[in-house]
Amino acid sequence: MASGWSRDGAVQDQIDASVEDAIKLARSRLPNGEGLTHCEECENVIPDARRKAISGVRLCVRCQSEYDEKQTTFTGFNRRGSKDSQLR
């Protein structure tokens, strides 16, 4: 069973390594007070004023409003869905 154990250990090492990488990546992406200079979505320049106004901003105005719209649409859809199920 010794070989079985060592194989499990190797897999666990790989999992640990990838989790560590993910944490490092997440940490490097955390807002550092200042936001991104370029939009994460469309790579447009994010104006200094916007970056100062919103700490850790990642999207330009256009992409942010599109994102917000999607969130709102999604919520509205959910509400409509639950109303339908109540009527039935």
Ligand SMILES: [Zn+2]
């Ligand atoms: Zn954008």
